[in-house]
Amino acid sequence: MAAYTKLAGGIVYDPTNGINGKKRDIYIHDGRICKKPPSNARISKTWDLAGNIIMAGAIDIHTHIGGGKANIARMMLPEDHASDPIAAGKFTRSGCGHAIPSTFATGYRYAEMGYTACFEPAMLASNARHTHMELADTPMVDKGAYVVLGNDDYLLRMLAKKKDPALIRDYVAWMVHATQALGVKVVNPGGISAFKFNQRQLDLDEKHVHYGITPRQTLNALIDAVEDLGLPHPLHVHGCNLGVPGNVQTTLDTLAATNGRRMHMTHIQFHSYGTEGEHKFSSGAAAVAEFINKHKCLSVDVGQILFNQTVTISGDSMHQYAGIPHAHPRKSAILDIECDAGCGVVPFRYRNRNYVNALQWVTGLELFLLIEDPWRLFMTTDHPNGAPFTSYPHLIRLLMDKDFRRDMLATIHPDAAGTSPLPCIEREYSLYEIAILTRAAPARSLGLGNYGHLGPGAVADITVYKPHADRERMFSTPEHVFKNGSPIVRKGKIIASAQGQVHSLRPEWDKAVEKQLRRYFNDYMSVKMDNFRIQDQEILEWNSSGLVLHECTSQS
C-alpha cells in the first residue's frame, strides 16, 4: 500500500467545505486528498506547515493562453518579449514572458503563483487542434477550453431557418465533442459574422444583414442548448458592444434576456460603461452589480485592467478592428476565419493618467466590490486583455487592502477617481473570499467536483502561502505548491516539472446530426469533417498526463 503524505498544522481556507481559517492537517494518498489514515498507516513525508495558509490550487476560469490569436500576438511583439527572457533550467524549458508568454513560461508562471488549472475561453472550432497543441505544451497546470459558437455559419443558418432546437442542441454537442471542449462560449453573437458582410455594429436586437436574426436569438438558442445538454458550465458570454461607451444598457438587456436561465458573462468590466459626465464615458458598474446581486442564475468574471503595456487578443474581430486607432505600438492583426469565427490582435498600453483607462480600472474594482456573492464572481484580468495574468497578486492586494486601494486611486486621472464611489467603499476581501473567487467558485462553475477544494477525494493540487501583510507579496511567491500531491514549487520557484491533464466534456447527442454536417463540410468547408474532429488519441499523444472526460446530465 502506497504511503501517505501529511501537511501538518496549516491554517486552511477551503470554502467548498466551509472551512474558514481553521488549523487542519491534510493527508494525501495517491495524488488525492484523503481522510486521516488509520494509525498504523505509513506516513512517508510530513510537511510542517504551522503558521502557513493553505488553499487548494488556484483556478483561472478565463485566460487566453493558447491558440491562434495568442500565437499571432507572440509573433507580433518580439520587443515586449525581449525584456523578459526566461533561461532553461534544470527542470524547465526556456521561453519568454510579459504580455503573452511562451507556453512553457505560461505554465511555470501560473504554477509559481499557486495556480494549478487554467482554462482557455476562446477556442475557435476551426483552430481547435492548434489550441490543444499549445495547451499540451503548457506544463504544470490542468487545462481545457471552451469552444466558440454563435458566429459559425452552420448555426446562424439553422437559426435563420428556424430549425428545431433539438437539432441545434445536437450540433452544439457535436462541436463540443469534435473540439474536445469543456464549455461553450459565444463572442459578440452574430457580430463577427456580420462584420464579414461589412456590418460595423450589431446591438442585441439588431438584425444581421444576411441571416436576419438578432444576437438575442443566437444567445437564447445557445443558452437553451447548453442547458438542455446539461453542460456543467453555463453559456460563457462575451456580449455585444465590447468597449463601447454606453454599452451598460446592452449588458443589462443581455443579462435580463436569460429569464431565469443560467449564464456566465465574461470580462463584464469591458461591458459596463455609461455615457455620463463631461467625458461622455462613465462607470455603469453599480447598475450591473445590482442586477447580478438580484439574479442568482448569473455569474460573471471581471476582466480587470491594470496599468501597463499589454496586448488585446479577442475573437471579436468587429470591435478589435474598431480598436486599431488605439493600438500601442501601432500595429494590429485582424482575421476572418473559416465562415466560423474571427480574431483581432491589438497591442495596448493602459495608462493611469488617461481618463478612459483610469475609468476602466475604476469600473472593474467597483464591480469586484459591489457584487456581493463571491461564488458568482471570478477573478480575471481576461489575460492578456486587461493585464497579463502575472498581475493577479497585485489585483488581490487591491481587493484585500482598502488603504492600498486608496493610495492607488490617488495616482489615477482625477476625473475618474472623483466620480467613483470607490473611495467610500470600505469592503476588503477576506482570505476566505479570495479562496472562493480563485478556487472554489471556478471549480464549481466548471463542474470540476474534484478540484478547487481540500476535502477527501479532491485532487491534491494545493498551495501553501506564508502570511504577509502585503498580500501582493504573499500571493506572488507561495511557499509550496503541490500538483497531484507532488511538490512542484518552493518559495515561488519551480522545483519539479508536471504535465497537467486536459479536461473535456462528453454530452449526449443524436448521431443523426452528422449526416447533414458531413454534407456541409464536403460542400462548403475547406476541411473534411473527419479531419476537423480531434480524436482522443491525438490529445493523448500530446499530453502524457491524459484526458479527463466529464459526463453531462442531459435535461431532455
Next chain:
Amino acid sequence: MVHHKNITCSFCGLLCDDLAIIEQNGDLRTTANACSKASKLFAAKPKPQCLKPAINGQTVPQAEAIEAAAAILRHSKRPLIAGLGADVAGMRALIALAERRRGILEHMHAAGLDRNNRVLQEHGWINTTLAELSNRADVLVFIGTNAENFPRFHERALHSGKTLFSSQSITRQRFYIGSRSAPKGIPPNPLKPQHLRCAEERLPEVVATLCALAEGHRLEEAKAGNIPIPALEKVLQALRKAHYGVILWEASEMTMSNSELTIENICKLIIKMNKSNRVLGFPLGGNDGAITANQVCAWQTGYPLRTSFAPNYPIYNPQLFAAKRLFSECRVDSVVWVSSFNSAMMPPPEAAQVPQIILARPGGSLPRQPGVWLPVATPGVDHTGQAFRMDGVVALPLRKLRSSHLPSVADLIPKIIKRI
C-alpha cells in the same frame, strides 16, 4: 491492398485533405484529388541504399550514425538547426535540440516567412482564410504570384461551384499583377482574368502606386511599372465595389529589393480599403512545413523563426540569424538539416563548410554532402502527425498510410540528444 480516404497531403502549404490513396505492399498510389506534385511525392520510392544511415557515404548501423551526430553536436558551439521540414512533433523535438545545444532555428523557406513576420511586427494586417475565400471572394488580386506553387489553389479556393452566401455561383473577378498570368486549366468563370503585366522588380513601384491612388493622390506619370495608371485604377474600383475583395501574395516569391516594404504596402492598402468595405489579405506559402515550424517556434519560444538559444534563452534577430549570413560570417559550426517531406530539399552549398547532419526523407540517391545521413519517415505517409495550412489557422491531422521501419524526426532527435 488498403484504400485510404480523406487523406491530408502535406507536400505543399495548401494541405488538401480530400485525397484518396491506395496502399499495396508499402507502395502508394493516389486515386483522387491529387495534383501532380502529390501523386509524385506519395508514390516516390527511395533507392534501397538511401534507407540506411551513412557517414560520409558509407552505410553504418543506426546507432553508429546517432553516435556520430551526437559527437558533432557535442563539439559544436553553435549549431544551425535548419531545413525544419517537419510536422508538429518533429518541430517540438528540434526546438528541444536547439535549446539544448544553444543552436539557431531557421526554416528552408525562412526568407519568405520572415518577410511576412516582419510586416506583422512593423504594421500588421487584415487577413482571411481558405473557407472564407472560397465562399465569399468576388474580387481577387494576385500580386507577384499566380499561386502555381500550390497546384490545386484555384480549384479549391476559386471554384465556381456552390457557395454559402450566394444562390448562384460567385462571379469572381481576377487580376494578376506581375510577370505571371492566370494558370491554365482553372475552372471556368464568366469573367476573363486580367493580367497587368510588369517585371517582378517593378512590383514595389506598382504597389506603391496602388496605395497612392487609394489615398486619392493624382499622379503625373502615365504608367507605373509599365502598367497604365487607368488599369490600376480599375483594380481599385473593383476592390471598392467588392463584397469581399482579397489580395494575395507569396512572400517567398517576392525576392526583389524592397519586398518587405511592398508586402507592408499591400497590407496598408487593405487596411485603408476596409474603411468602406471588406478587403482582405491572403498570404500564400507554407511549403515544407514552413507555417508549422513558425507556429510551434512561436508558442514554445515566444518568437517566430530565426530564433537563437545562444544565451540559454531564446533571442530573435531575423537579420542576423538568416542562414546565408550565418554561413558567410562563420557564425555556426555545424548544421542539422531536416527535410522529412521532400527528399529533394538539401542543405545549401555554403553548409559544406561545417559538419552536417542530414535527417531527410530518403530519395533517389544519397546526399552528396559529406557528414551524417539519417533517413527519416515522412509525416502523413509513414506516421501520423499534425501540420499547419498556409493561413496559419487550420491544423490538420496527417495519417499513417503504410508501415515503415524508418524513425520519425520526433523519434530520432531525442536519441541524438541522449547521446550528446
